[in-house]
Amino acid sequence: MPNCDKVTALVSASLDHSLPLHKRLAVRLHFLICVWCQRYLTQVRFLREAVREHPERLESAESPSSTALSPGARERIGQALRDDRR
Amino acid sequence: MAGNLSDPQTWLEQHGDYLYRCAMLRVRDATVAEEMVQETFLAALQAKDRFAGQSSERSWLVGIMKHKVVDHFRKSVREQPVSDVELMNDEFTGLFDKDGHWKIETTGPKEWMDPSSALDKAQFWQVLRRCLDGLPPRTSRVFALREIDDMPSEEICAAMKLTKSNLWVMLHRARTHLRSCLEQNYQGLTT
Numbered sequence: 001m002p003n004c005d006k007v008t009a010l011v012s013a014s015l016d017h018s019l020p021l022h023k024r025l026a027v028r029l030h031f032l033i034c035v036w037c038q039r040y041l042t043q044v045r046f047l048r049e050a051v052r053e054h055p056e057r058l059e060s061a062e063s064p065s066s067t068a069l070s071p072g073a074r075e076r077i078g079q080a081l082r083d084d085r086r
Numbered sequence: 087m088a089g090n091l092s093d094p095q096t097w098l099e100q101h102g103d104y105l106y107r108c109a110m111l112r113v114r115d116a117t118v119a120e121e122m123v124q125e126t127f128l129a130a131l132q133a134k135d136r137f138a139g140q141s142s143e144r145s146w147l148v149g150i151m152k153h154k155v156v157d158h159f160r161k162s163v164r165e166q167p168v169s170d171v172e173l174m175n176d177e178f179t180g181l182f183d184k185d186g187h188w189k190i191e192t193t194g195p196k197e198w199m200d201p202s203s204a205l206d207k208a209q210f211w212q213v214l215r216r217c218l219d220g221l222p223p224r225t226s227r228v229f230a231l232r233e234i235d236d237m238p239s240e241e242i243c244a245a246m247k248l249t250k251s252n253l254w255v256m257l258h259r260a261r262t263h264l265r266s267c268l269e270q271n272y273q274g275l276t277t
Contacts, residue, residue: 005182012258012261013258037188043201043269044261046202051233054211055234055235058234059111065110068106069106076124080124
């Protein structure tokens with residue numbers, strides 16, 4: 001029987017490609033005795049749906065590393081746009 | 087004629103910062119992100135007569151940017167081994183005990199009460215964005231392509247010059263890190 005370490009890797013893999021039957025069964029069996037790995041599946045699936053359905057929320061969220069274009073970049077991009085339109 | 091587009095002179099003002107954040111989310115490098123913003127605007131100028139008006143101006147620009155980002159990866163990414171650092175082994179070995187089971191009191195996933203109610207909260211997205219920033223750059227790039235942009239694994243492997251098994255390992259690490267980072271830093275999920 002695979003342990004939680006292996007099962008979470010299988011669960012994650014199942015989001016990217018279909019698993020062979022024996023692995024799917026091993027995951028199912030493990031779920032019968034492990035609520036944590038079940039939660040892992042529900043939660044990583046929830047995260048995928050959240051970011052796919054609301055990419056604009058993540059895109060517009062500020063983070064310390066990316067708030068706004070720097071003044072220098074803004075200047076360069078503005079110039080490139082003006083040059084291009086000429 | 088481009089019926090619903092605004093004057094391109096206003097694009098930088100209206101969409102510049104948004105597109106920059108949008109690019110940073112996907113490329114994780116300020117210089118490259120600035121380049122992507124510029125290339126997106128220039129490509130949009132070229133294509134503006136073909137704007138069909140079925141989407142908003144902003145999502146049209148974001149669509150162009152996503153293509154530019156993948157082009158950039160195709161051209162710039164070189165084949166290189168995925169390092170241990172990239173795979174975050176330390177964080178991982180801490181999750182499970184010596185038999186490979188969750189350390190139930192500390193690392194075992196807790197029950198999330200009403201996760202969909204978090205989707206309306208700005209703070210949830212800020213925490214998630216910070217958690218993404220905590221991933222090694224390559225790992226968060228493949229996460230964005232796969233989970234946000236829904237790109238098939240085969241195309242990601244080709245663009246990022248990764249083997250499938252490396253891609254799957256990176257995605258698994260990314261999901262696991264984000265799940266636990268959110269649980270720890272966004273209180274609204276477990277209370």
